[in-house]
Amino acid sequence: MSTFDEREKGFEKKFALDAEQEFKAAARRNRMLGEWAAGLMGLEAVEEYVRAVVKSDFEQPGDEDVLRKVFGDLKDAGVSVTEGEVRMKMDELLAQAREAIKTEG
Template sequence: MTTFDEREQGFEKKFALDQEQEFKAHARRNKALGQWAAGLMGLSNVEEYAKAVVKSDFELPGDEDVLRKVFEDLKGAGVSITEGEVRMKMAELLAQARESVKSGN
């Protein structure tokens, strides 16, 4: 095996690891977002709602499906919040989740 082949395999492994970590970070972010939203709505079964938010991420590529679900649920529950505030919370929680995944927690 040449040095080039070894480098290529190294890059492929790093890419796979990065993708796995990003997937885990999004799942953690979605769970935390669901817990946050459930608290705002006063739901008693927080974990069930958080799981529903995680599942909603598989509907469409990107974050729009998660945003739509949480924002519409919050508005339906009478919570006064803007879409921008939900987006900001998503960004904040994603940064925390990435850090958590990176540190191995």
């Protein structure tokens, strides 16, 4: 196997690992976001709501479906929060999730 082939395989492995870590970070972020939103809404069935938030991420690629769900639920519950605040919380929690995954691995 040539050096080029070895480097190519190395890059492929790194890409796969990065993609897996990003998937895990997004899933963890969605769990934390669900817990945060459930707390703001005063829900007793927190785990059920968290599962619904995580599930909403599988409807379409990207974060917009999660944002729509959580923001809509907060708005329907009468919580005074803007879409921008929810988006900022998503970014904050994603950074926390990425850091937690780095320290675990």
